[in-house]
Amino acid sequence: MTVRAFLKEPLAHFLLAGGALFLLAAAWGGEDETGRHIGIDREDLLVFMQGRAQVYDEETFAGLLDRMSAEERQQLVRDAALQKALYREGQALDLASADPLVRQRVVQQMRLLLMEEAAADMSVSEEEVREYFAQNGNQYRFDPSMTFTHVFFQGEGAQEKAAETLKTLRGRAVPFEQAGQYGERFLYQLNYSDASQPIVASHFGEDFARAAFALETGSWQGPVRSEYGWHVVLPVSVDAPRSPAFADVADRVREDALAEKRQQAADRALDTMLARYEIDVEDGILR
Incomplete structure (x- = not known):
């Protein structure tokens, strides 16, 4: 069987996914999950990038990492650290065991919990809706x-x-x-x-x-x-193209303004949670 044919087999997909989970366990398994220290090294970033993309090709992602700008690396470190922090917060709430097989699900659950809590019972005033329309009117043309x-x-x-x-x-x-x-x-x-x-x-x-x-x-x-x-x-x-009157699109604007307000609240909640952790980045990662 050729390599190309093998990669099309369901068994190959299973083995690749299992290998990725093994890497995930190896990368995270030795850390003190109860502390406030998060270590981020190159291997952490490669595992994170592959898991996020659901594509398991370390060589390709190593090349992508090497070509990233300083700003892109800073964002990547933040995202990887946020994932670890979310997992620890979820573990503290006993959302799941420390089994790496459920780590991604725990992270997703914790993210949803924080976002839902931050945006619970949130509403927008008429003034906020009109301000949003004034700032984003072009998208309703x-x-x-x-x-x-x-x-x-x-x-x-x-x-x-x-x-x-x-x-x-x-x-x-x-x-x-x-x-x-x-x-x-x-x-x-x-x-x-x-x-x-x-x-x-x-x-x-x-x-x-x-x-x-x-x-x-x-x-x-x-x-x-x-x-x-x-x-x-x-x-x-x-x-000709025209801008609608506010009354013609008021309901749509209200939904969009509320969605943006909820997202901003969720982002602040995630930043606040992450700020409780000390993030130690391996030398050479941020340049």
Whole structure:
């Protein structure tokens, strides 16, 4: 059996996971879990990185660690120390035994407990909601939208067919509802109502979307090229991007403001808990 074939076997996954847990136990098993001292060395960081990514390849992560900036290493040390601290706090509450097989679950449980306690019964005032909207209004902007129909051609001579059909459509003043009598079947829709620019781009391509939103409304225009062929387009209306009134999105803003407030409270709780520990970093880790 080749190495590639072996790595596809369920047994290989089991052995790799077991090896990672063995490394985790070796890295953490000898420490005084009751004290306030947390030691972080290179091996701790490599074990932490592999466990977080659920990918067990020490050589790859060693390379990633070596290429990290000082700021990235500082954050990594904090995350690894936080995980150890959370585990110890969870162990003090007897959430699980010291078995390394359940260490990750204990850390997750302790993190959730701290976050839930920090954000319990939290609410936001009307003033906080409006302040959040004032600071984050751009994320509630409505995309430009367009109502249109089109006639599609593809393959050899498609552009010429579209140009000839444009003359026919204009000459006969073909209305919106009769567009389906011309051209070829398109992969997506024939008619689009209040379609946002991202939606149009996802169906036709970015170049088509930019061109279509610049067309004059009320008459057949084109030909316009898409990722699939050529189109003759009848734009009915084009609405520019706009910022909604607060009342139109108040409920959504309130949910977002509360979520941010809860996250900030949870982050403070984690920092407060971690501050109770003395973190001793091996020489050369932070440079």
